[in-house]
Amino acid sequence: MSTLARSYQGAAGAAGPLLFLERTARVALGEWVTIRLPGAADRRGQVIDAGETMTVVQVLDDTLGLAPGEATVTLTGEVANAVVGRELIGRSLSGAGRPLDGLPAPVGEALRPINGAPMNPARRVRPSEFIETGVSAIDGLNTLVRGQKLPVFSGPGLPGLELAASIVEQARAPRGEPFAVVFAGIGITARETQGFLERFARSGALSRTVLFLNQASDPTIERILAPRMALAAAEFLAFDAGLHVLVVMADITHYCDALREIATARQEIPGRRGYPGYMYTDLATIFERAGLLMGRPGSVTQLPILTMPDDDITHPIPDLTGYITEGQIVLSRELHRKGIFPPVDVLPSLSRLMNAGIGKGRTVPEHRQWADQLYALYAQGREARLMAAIVGEAGLGAQDRRALELADRFEREFIGQREGGRRLPETFAAGWRLLESLPREDLTRLSDAVWEARPSAEPPSSPAAEPAR
Amino acid sequence: MTTAPATIRRITGTLVEAGPLPAAGLYELALVGEHRLLGEVIRVQGSIATLQVYEDTNGLAAGEPVISSGRPLEIELGPGLLGAILDGLGRPLPDLARTLGDFLVAGGETSTLDQERRWHFEPGVIPGQVVGPGDVIGTVEERPGWPHRILVPPGRGGTVLQAAAGDFTVREPVVRLTDGGTLALSHRWRVRAPRPSALRLPDDRPFLTGQRIFDFLFPVAEGGTVAVPGGFGTGKTVIEQSLAKWADADIIVYIGCGERGNEMAEVLNEFPALTDPRTGRSLMDRTIMVVNTSNMPVAAREASVYLGITLAEYYRDQGYRVALMADSLSRWAEALREISARLSEMPGEEGYPTYLASRLGTFYERAGRVRCLGAPEREGALTLITAISPPGGDFSEPVTQACLRVAGAVWALDPSLAHQRQFPAVDWETSYSEYLNRTLPWFEQEAGAGWGDARRRLLELLQRGRELKEIAALVGPDALQDEDRLILDSARLLRELVLAQSAYSPTDASSPVGKTLALARLALALHDAARTALGAGRVFERLDFAPARRALIALREAGADAWPAAVPGVEAAVALMARGEAVR
Incomplete structure (x- = not known):
């Protein structure tokens, strides 16, 4: 796509997070849009339905007070890109990539489309390197390996985030190779964010972490962006800079709820529990970005955290996640009540790649x-x-x-x-x-x-x- | 009359509306946009055609050109398919890696078959011979030990003018006909149309899986269909992979439909290193992979199952016994649902289109044991094993139900067995096979007399064990009679030592039918012996099963050739028990 920016005066309509444009020329799917209103900060959006007669823009910022007739809408001619590079390590950014730490915006080493492209399965390396997490329930019984995506199925009030924080602090690479952490906070509360950051700062993990934070008070739509920004950054660190990257994403449930919110605003036919029918495919475009590639030294390992509504593992969010990821670590309310930390219920927990990562020469033969x-x-x-x-x-x-x-x-x-x-x-x-x-x-x-x-x-x-x- | 060139009018997800395309036909292909992405016409309204695009549509813009090809989605069939790793459109993934790099960006054009490679062709026809559809006109040794029979494409025929041995590329003419036509090593076939055969044959021969619980309890016939429903983590993929490795088939077509990339990497890493027990060559030599991982474009996922089954039919038509593994049909159905929703079709149950069941039915019916079209007379079989991933493990959902209606056998997977690490985690109460009676004579003949009796007794004991377990849960096992405690114990032994089978065991990953029968028979004999001992006044608490258990484990862990030597050990332990001497 190599179109120049075009500006339009006035949009045809707005509903929830969506803005509707009429009679646009050569508008591209996924094109980045800026929306200007007198007396307000610029808003950003993305084209999710491109047409000659009607185009739908998903607005990434708060749409409160957005008067479509007054807005100047600019189609930028670019798809959503993320600034990526080693200098992101140690930085704290919003879910859309804006600096939160008071420092100037990163210049980076490259600009990458946030959606990425699927890895060619024939170029993937089979994950088999053991990662020691320091958690017995994982290391011993549900071993994590490099390039795996192993989610934590938590419940309301269960310490999913604490477990993730422990793993980040304790994780050891097999041969002490360089590694980095990318953390995507998706709709998590200020309290959770604070707790997580304090632990990271105390243990020194912060200096090798990139933070993308979309908090509960931030625009919902930004939640769609945050994990993709994080993964674009992680892919660069892994496959261009050669680092082993652990991506922690919390909370996938908030992500899915944002997906549902947009689907409803677009008046799509809802699937199970109102979630869109394409949620499996959509989640797959996030989770499948874990892995290793032939001839490239780094790796992307994912540790997504989700909250099972009402502790129900058959709810669409944990259910679809479990079908995509290579296993799951399930937390138990009963163990939590008994004061056991981490309250991992090993029976429904599983690591599908465990066999490749254990045994002679990796852990112990038996x-x-x-x-x-x-x-x-x-x-x-x-x-x-x-x-x-x-x-x-x-x-x-x-x-x-x-x-x-x-x-x-x-x-x-x-x-x-x-x-x-x-x-x-x-x-x-x-x-x-x-x-x-x-x-x-x-x-x-x-x-x-x-x-x-x-x-x-x-x-x-x-x-x-x-x-x- | 000149018409304006067609352009994109609207893009929503993977669907593109384009026009004017007044002559577009359904299921014809078109090249969409400046990067010439492949798309298929799925709706025509006036001069506007709706296309489902097989590649990532991000960045595609309204106003970009669309070129209609006038041809449906086809695959080029010919030598060079064995060992191939194709995407859902039939493009070899290693070739795409060379042109596009490690990531699959849109717009890679490449052909399924190597167009440069020359194959040595040995003709099987002579000038003057009349050939018709499906006739073998010659052979190419595709991989050592696999003669690739070159067929007259369905719908073609004539009198041979010239046929000579020589080295040819896949599209060069190898046989000339008197009417001026030519036949090449390869021909094209539209993937959505079943390939014809002469006659459907009865399904009375078993398709041996090497997995005891399937061969013994729920056998599938050659040319039969199996549905394997199971929630996540119940071991569907491991079962499909075990079958791909060990099942008694000539050719394996494996469709990874909307599955995990790392799992495919595991298969791609493992298969070339494994040897086919019958030929001693790499397993990859007899395998074709169709890989469309969950994050690859959803429309190509929909097409991938048709591509896979067309490949399978092509080798069936050559006279091979082909097994097709599809993992998983639920992902295919979801792709269907996604496309249907974007078309704003009226949804059926749970948002799936109303034509879900009929599409599934048509797909399953492409399996079968057949007499192939054309001469010489030959038989081929296409056995279909489909994994289903019901949301929440709930079998009442529409995809599972639609599959259960058409599949001949069902291997239902149970999460509670998987949690206990009992694999294959097959629930023997909900699983069934309609091939049971028709395949039984073969088993009685080939595996040994008593197969049917042993099967019936084993199921009875399991059933009785489950009932007693429920009673024991209420009153405690100590309150049961000794005889009932023995049944509880024996049911557990049958589950753990006979039905459980580790896919990772070097010697027991595949079990010959003789060994399967021996294990079942001896485990039942042990139960009878213990009953005799109880009848002779022994107390259950004092019976010592440990030696017999160890001997049974030794038998189970003995390899395909070594197992008969382990039988006497078990027999001795059983005899000790029958004499009442196995006590603590």
Whole structure:
């Protein structure tokens, strides 16, 4: 597209965040628009329906007091671009890329369309590098790998953002390579933002972070832009500057609600719960921007956070997200009530790329069996807990009683952990302590070889020593 | 009379209205805009045509030119397809990477088949011979061990004037006809039209998957159709990939329809490195991938399933047994819904267009075991395995329901089994197969007598186990009779040791039917033996299942050739139990 800017006096109409223009020439889909009204700051918008007789512009700023007849509308001839570059690291920008830190707007190294283009699947590298997050429920049982998109399914009042902050502080790259964090705050409250920033500042993470903040009080439409701005910045840092980038996006639920708001304003036919039918495709254009490319050193790993309305995992937002992302970390209100942090319910949690990131040469060879065994016992223990609620613990079989006890300890001692994070060997040790408390015949998923080679199994000759962990 | 050149009148999402195009026909292709994006006519009103554009429309402007091609969406069929990785329009993704770079920006033009490469053609016809549609006119060795049969395209024929061996590119004439016509190694076919065959054959031969729970409990016939519905994280993709690796088919066509890019990277990384157990060559040699990830243009996703099934039919017509894996049809249906909504069509259930079920039905009907068109006489089969991703895991939604109505077998996946890491997480209560009775004689013959009996007993025991579990949940397992506790225990053993199968196990990822039957039979024998022991006065608490369990695990983990050697070990443990000597 190489059209010059054209200005029009007066628009045909306005509704919600939308502005309607009549009789425009050569207007392009996605074209960037500025809207000028006497006595008001310039507003920006984007063409979402381009036509010769009628064009629809989505206004990115507040439309309060926007009088369409009075406005001067300029079609800029450019699609929405983001300024990207290494100098963004340490900066704080709005969801539309305006500086929030009082510094001048970044000049950057390049201008990139915010929508990006899909990676050619044939050029993707299969993600397989383990990232240590310091969280046992993740490192041990739902391993995160580079290039993965692993969302946190939180609930109202659950510490999804705190978990993300812990991961950002504790995450270690396998060989200490350079890495950066891109944080996109989407419609989050000032309180949440404040808490997150304070933690980042304390731990020093802020100096390697790019912040894109769209707060709850900012225009809704900007929420559509914020994750794309963040990902354009992240893609440059990863694939041009060679950094390993962790992108944290919170909260995807606010993003989806903004999507619904625009769809409704356009009078589109609503899908499930009023969300537009194309929400899957739209979310995919965000989440699929994680990955690694052949011959390029960096990577984009995504940690999106969403709030399950009413803790309902079948709600369209977590549901569609789960179909796109490579697994999910699900938080549990029950564990949260018990005071366990992070309250990760490992049963519905999953990391689809775990198998590629664990095992010999990556974590430990027995990782899979060890994890499967903990999973199986915990699932059995949870089932026994339900049964015990009806028949009482005394009514359980001996093995179910042991599994029940293990489930309680598993939640307190393995899932629950203090601040500062656990290194991987500590995670394994915590798991083995639980497994070793059971008779060998309960451990049906462990082969004899793995059992004999467990870390605490002392060679017969040496005296039993206190493990020095 | 001159008409003004057609231009874009309106762009909304992936839809473009253009005119004047008074002669445009439905499903014809057009080149849209200055970058010549590919689009397909899906509505004509007066001189205005509505096009669905297969590529990213951002930056496309009203007033840009539109050129109608007058041809429908086609694919060039010929040697060089095996091992290919195509996008939803049939463009090889590695070629696009060379011209466009690592990211798929709009406007890449490239042909499906390599136009430079020369193939050695051996004719199978002689001058004077009359050839008709589907006749084999010669062969090309496409990949070692895979003769690619060159067919007279449907609708063509004549008398051979000249046919000579030699090295040809795909569009060069290899056979000349007396009427002046020529036949080449490749021909074009419109993807939305099924390819014809001579006769549909009965579905009485099983399509062996190597997965015990499917072969044993819910078999699918060769040429049959399966729907695999399951919420996210229930293991659909792993099942599709396991089948692509292990199923007994000559050719695999894998459609990644609206799926994850990283998963495709995994497949693309893994398949070339795996060997086909039957040919000893790379698995990629017999595989064609159609990849349209979720973030690639939605209209191309809609087209990709038709492209994939056309490729599958083409190899079926050569006389191969082809398996088509589509992951997932829900994404295809969503693409349909998205396009329909932009056309402002009156929506049906949950916003899906009212023609969803009929389109799905037409698609499923393209599967089948057939006698191929033309001479020499040959049989081909196209088995269709489709993953479905019901929102919220709710099977009552329209796409799942529409698929259930037409599919011959259903492998329903259950999240609670997946949470326990019991894979394949197939719910044996809601799954079913209509091919059961017709394929049973084959299994009784080939796997061993008693297949049907063992299957029936196993299902009975599972059913009884589930009932008892509900009772146990109320009264506690200790309150059950010893015999019932044994049933509970045996049902669990059948689930864990017979039906569960790890896709990652080096020796058990694929299970031969003989091993499947042996495992089921011995696990049932163990149950009978324990009952005998109880009858002889033993107490359930004291029975020691550990040795038999270990022997069964050893049998399960034994490879395709080694398993018969593990049978005596289990038999010994079962005998010990029957004698009442397996006690603690």
